[in-house]
Amino acid sequence: MHLDLDPEQREFRDEVRTWLEENVPAGPLPPVTDQASLTERKAWERQLFDAGFAAVHWPTEHGGRGMDPLGTAIFYDEYLRADCPPRLNRLGLGLAGPTLIDLGTSSQQTRWLRNILSSDEIWCQGFSEPEAGSDLAGVRTRGEVSEEGILVNGQKIWTSHSLFADWMFALVRTDPDSTRHSGLTFLMVDMHDPGVEVRPIRQLNDVREFSEVFLTDVRVPRDNVVSEIGKGWKVAMTTLFHERGSSLNTAAHFRVMLTELIEALPPTLRQDSRVLTDIGRLYEEIEAYRYMTLRTLSELSFGSPVGPQASMGKLWWSELQVRLFELGLEALGPLAEAVDDPTLSNGLQNWRQRYWLARAALIYAGSNEIQRNIIAERVLGLPKGLPSAV
Ligand SMILES: Cc1cc2nc3c(=O)[nH]c(=O)nc-3n(C[C@H](O)[C@H](O)[C@H](O)COP(=O)(O)OP(=O)(O)OC[C@H]3O[C@@H](n4cnc5c(N)ncnc54)[C@H](O)[C@@H]3O)c2cc1C
Structure with a gap:
């Protein structure tokens, strides 16, 4: 068990500490409630990106610093010690990105990874549904597969950041005769599609951080499927593995x-x-x-x-x-x-x-x-x- 940092880790900690001391915003940044606050939060993410600190846990070939879990913890220790703002694109950086790195095709990686890293595109997670929370295998949102792609109809709930997200990674049932873990597909939904309706839920703390997301005839190209049609459970487990780690x-x-x-x-x-x-x-x-x-x-x-x-x-x-x-x-x-x-x-x-x-x-x-x-x-x-x- 590591109790002390080795010289390389100390050097990394000092680099992060110095940069944060010089760059951390003076006061707390606002929660995202409108375009102005979104722009302000994105600007901070952009600063981290430009300094190479957007996702230190990502491999270097994808723009990260290739840090192991201890190196990543060193970064976040410093980040929190310096009182920095909460990360805006945590679902992209922590879940969608690492899942694409593990299981995405190279064209999917080219399409999405850089924009996740720079927070030019914000992501949300479309797993939970009214009948599928702790028991995720209860997903009922339907995906009708054809040559052109997948036609998605259904409802997600408690979807954090969906009010301002550009993309959602979602689990849908593409085999209508399947139950439980089989017949599910993991795909990327464009949140700007006209069939996506986001209805914010007001939380106890008076913030509207998550929403219900209604999907009506949303057309998802086949290229947006991660892994294969019907193999979504395995992909979702990879995502949850990253969620548990982070x-x-x-x-x-x-x-x-x-x-x-x-x-x-x-x-x-x-x-x-x-x-x-x-x-x-x-x-x-x-x-x-x-x-x-x-x-x-x-x-x-x-x-x-x-x-x-x-x-x-x-x-x-x-x-x-x-x-x-x-x-x-x-x-x-x-x-x-x-x-x-x-x-x-x-x-x-x-x-x-x-x-x-x-x-x-x-x-x-x-x-x-x-x-x-x-x-x-x-x-x-x-x-x-x-x-x-x-
Ligand atoms: C702030 C917040 C943000 C969220 N963001 C997202 C998001 O971005 N994307 C997303 O997909 N989801 C999100 N969720 C949803 C979250 O993943 C679910 O709320 C969670 O998985 C629980 O599911 P549920 O709400 O359907 O409760 P249920 O699964 O219906 O559970 C109800 C209660 O029963 C208990 N329970 C259930 N099964 C068992 C069992 N086998 N043994 C013992 N007790 C059990 C649960 O612990 C809970 O207390 C968010 C939730 C919160 C609170």
């Missing part, structure tokens, strides 16, 4: 948040033994998570596949994050309700809204109940289903 959140982020919170504590709460105990416990959990992540990253960097440890990591950081935000609600008091308050540091902005977003992490990227099932079955060796009396 859903490891960095401990540095939580350390920074906790430190800022401690600094923001009003004097009365600084003397409160219960609050101090909570802070101590969170600190302990963050450190434990740091070591857990280092172990996982070391294993991944030595070539081990993403296994159930990714589920343990996701479970740990998402629940830790909620507890951190709960402590913050108490510590910040009325300030937690403030939106874009200039007296607060970037890290303490919009606390209540971000608390709700933290709760969503218990659901997305595989709900925590599903992660617990994986741990129960693959780590603890428990049977798949327990009798209801137990």
Whole structure:
């Protein structure tokens, strides 16, 4: 297990740190609500692209830095430490791009990879449907295959970034007689097709980050199919493999948040033994998570596949994050309700809204109940289903 950085990793960390110090935007960038905010967010992504930092985990031949999981974590540690804006095209950079690198044809790679890297084209993920969430094999959106291409009809839901995305990678059922994992096809849908209708969903935190996406007679050329027609499940598993690998959140982020919170504590709460105990416990959990992540990253960097440890990591950081935000609600008091308050540091902005977003992490990227099932079955060796009396 790596505990210290080697000289090459230190050099990379220093390069990233220096560049970020000189370039990070002064204040938080706005969420995307209109063309102006989209342009502003894209400009930051463009800066990262020009500096060669758009996707350090991508192979060098596709414009990345060829970093292993540890190198990638070094980058994101620095990124979060420098208080940089959330990545705009994370579904393109983290999921669509790596899937195309693994399984796309060279003409598909030429068509899409560069524009993903530069964020000239933004991507969304069209997996979930009203009847297919945790059980993804329940996908019912239909794809009618003909010589010309695939005619897609159906509905996706909870599709993050679909309001401003240019492309969606989607799973559709192309064999009407199939059930479950067979007969599915993975394809790229042009979000500007007139048959695509995006209806935003207003979230608890008052943001419209995801939407329902209705697909009516959307014509998808055969060239937009990744792998083969009917082999979509295998492609989707490749995508989810990348999602599980990239859903490891960095401990540095939580350390920074906790430190800022401690600094923001009003004097009365600084003397409160219960609050101090909570802070101590969170600190302990963050450190434990740091070591857990280092172990996982070391294993991944030595070539081990993403296994159930990714589920343990996701479970740990998402629940830790909620507890951190709960402590913050108490510590910040009325300030937690403030939106874009200039007296607060970037890290303490919009606390209540971000608390709700933290709760969503218990659901997305595989709900925590599903992660617990994986741990129960693959780590603890428990049977798949327990009798209801137990
Ligand atoms: C903020 C956010 C962003 C999202 N973005 C996207 C996106 O961009 N693209 C996309 O495709 N999807 C996205 N999703 C959808 C997400 O992947 C699904 O919500 C998730 O997979 C759960 O599916 P579901 O909502 O249909 O719930 P269900 O699968 O219906 O589950 C309902 C409840 O039952 C539990 N449950 C289900 N099965 C089991 C089981 N076998 N054992 C124990 N408990 C179980 C679940 O944990 C959950 O609590 C997003 C979700 C959120 C919250």
